[in-house]
Amino acid sequence: MFGAGYVGLVTGACFADIGHEVVIRDVVPERIERLRAGEVPIYEPGLDKVLERNADRIRFTLDVAEAVDGADFLYVAVGTPPTESGDADLRAVWSVVDELPEEIPGRPVIVMKSTVPVGTGAHVRARLDARGLTGVGYVSNPEFLAEGSAVADFMKPDRIVVGAFDENDGDRVVELHAGIETEVVRTDVPSAELVKLAANAFLSTRISFINEIANVCELVGADVVDVAKGVGLDHRLGPHFLRAGIGFGGSCFPKDVTSLKQLAGNSGYQFMLLHAVWEVNELQKRRVVSKLQKHLGSMRGKTVALLGLAFKPNTDDMREAPSRVIAYRLLSEGADVRAWDPVARPGDLPGIELCDSVLEAVRGADAAVIVTEWPELATLASSEVRDAMARPVIIDGRNLLDPVATRAAGFVYEGVGRPRHASPAEPEPARDAEVRA
Numbered sequence: 001m002f003g004a005g006y007v008g009l010v011t012g013a014c015f016a017d018i019g020h021e022v023v024i025r026d027v028v029p030e031r032i033e034r035l036r037a038g039e040v041p042i043y044e045p046g047l048d049k050v051l052e053r054n055a056d057r058i059r060f061t062l063d064v065a066e067a068v069d070g071a072d073f074l075y076v077a078v079g080t081p082p083t084e085s086g087d088a089d090l091r092a093v094w095s096v097v098d099e100l101p102e103e104i105p106g107r108p109v110i111v112m113k114s115t116v117p118v119g120t121g122a123h124v125r126a127r128l129d130a131r132g133l134t135g136v137g138y139v140s141n142p143e144f145l146a147e148g149s150a151v152a153d154f155m156k157p158d159r160i161v162v163g164a165f166d167e168n169d170g171d172r173v174v175e176l177h178a179g180i181e182t183e184v185v186r187t188d189v190p191s192a193e194l195v196k197l198a199a200n201a202f203l204s205t206r207i208s209f210i211n212e213i214a215n216v217c218e219l220v221g222a223d224v225v226d227v228a229k230g231v232g233l234d235h236r237l238g239p240h241f242l243r244a245g246i247g248f249g250g251s252c253f254p255k256d257v258t259s260l261k262q263l264a265g266n267s268g269y270q271f272m273l274l275h276a277v278w279e280v281n282e283l284q285k286r287r288v289v290s291k292l293q294k295h296l297g298s299m300r301g302k303t304v305a306l307l308g309l310a311f312k313p314n315t316d317d318m319r320e321a322p323s324r325v326i327a328y329r330l331l332s333e334g335a336d337v338r339a340w341d342p343v344a345r346p347g348d349l350p351g352i353e354l355c356d357s358v359l360e361a362v363r364g365a366d367a368a369v370i371v372t373e374w375p376e377l378a379t380l381a382s383s384e385v386r387d388a389m390a391r392p393v394i395i396d397g398r399n400l401l402d403p404v405a406t407r408a409a410g411f412v413y414e415g416v417g418r419p420r421h422a423s424p425a426e427p428e429p430a431r432d433a434e435v436r437a
């Protein structure tokens with residue numbers, strides 16, 4: 001397994017759990033040292049237990065030769081982040097291919113788990129052949145796990161997609177999953193590559209769609225939660241990914257939408273729908289700031305508590321998280337920004353004060369924003385929190401709280417696409433002198 005990140009570690013650990021011998025190779029020495037010491041360098045529920053109970057079947061190494069020696073499969077699970085052009089950055093993938101030894105006995109199969117543009121398999125095949133590694137097979141086997149439920153997703157996947165140049169290589173990859181009951185979709189390599197990008201682009205499209213419906217709800221007095229329920233009960237549509245909020249983030253959706261949009265563009269087709277999906281998502285994050293301004297006037301000198309930093313609950317992953325855009329926007333408007341998250345750390349986000357508890361984050365704050373729907377925040381609308389805040393304003397970016405109960409508890413509350421039946425106690429939005437001027 002090349003790559004000890006979210007995908008590599010989970011896939012490696014789970015393959016060991018169904019009885020295989022696994023060697024996991026990474027290029028970051030500290031990561032490998034921690035794994036050898038029994039530490040898990042990422043937060044993924046249940047992963048520690050799977051690694052622990054399979055410790056005698058998993059080795060960690062920095063050494064390519066050790067990883068390749070005797071391997072039947074060479075899984076690639078390295079990062080493929082976007083470049084500045086929006087194309088996927090495949091440098092880590094190429095580093096795996098180029099570091100393979102000159103001669104590899106037997107017929108190991110390279111299995112591509114990383115999400116890559118269509119055509120990557122053909123490029124890898126050509127590069128292997130040019131190096132004389134014609135005996136090394138290649139299979140595209142995209143990964144659909146979701147952070148936060150990754151172990152369960154591996155054990156009970158919706159499907160396994162296997163795209164092969166050589167049917168025997170594909171058969172071997174399918175056999176490797178023996179014991180996992182699910183539908184197997186056999187395709188050619190380009191189709192397997194496109195399944196992954198299309199699936200993530202479609203999920204992102206659903207999110208942007210329901211967010212636009214929410215924005216319309218705010219103007220016409222409808223409630224997006226009821227609208228989404230009514231829409232999602234249609235068996236042709238289903239209820240998933242119809243929760244309005246402050247937009248999608250994470251290491252996959254934004255990158256895969258851009259990658260597919262870019263891939264289509266490079267191939268001569270403008271994927272207009274994805275342009276809109278992207279723009280809607282960017283605007284959705286920023287709408288939080290205008291909602292805050294509506295209640296607080298100018299943000300200069302105001303203190304805002306961001307509750308949640310991770311792009312979704314049950315992960316510490318902050319890549320492309322909406323919290324990043326909201327934090328930068330607030331800082332640029334002159335606000336003081338505090339944050340609380342049970343596991344994510346702001347890392348490279350400058351100028352944010354990290355708090356140890358929700359109460360510490362909201363104490364003296366002019367507003368609190370629910371950015372990530374951590375379960376701990378379900379009880380936010382308490383008298384303790386209300387009394388601790390300078391102004392009891394909650395912007396609920398995930399529609400986690402009940403609007404009526406939250407307003408009844410004395411908060412000024414605004415969700416996403418929820419009707420504004422203001423309670424009599426709810427004060428008028430504050431207006432700063434500066435804004436009036």
Ligand SMILES: NC(=O)c1ccc[n+]([C@@H]2O[C@H](COP(=O)([O-])OP(=O)(O)OC[C@H]3O[C@@H](n4cnc5c(N)ncnc54)[C@H](O)[C@@H]3O)[C@@H](O)[C@H]2O)c1
Binds near residue numbers: 003027143251
């Ligand atoms: N995270 C997800 O939820 C998810 C889900 C499905 C697919 N994917 C895709 O899987 C791929 C990996 O994603 P991730 O989130 O696990 O990334 P990650 O950044 O968490 O992990 C990648 C790891 O690869 C290592 N690496 C880089 N070059 C290497 C090399 N030459 N040899 C060995 N290791 C090397 C890095 O040090 C890092 O530890 C991406 O293409 C991503 O799009 C991710």
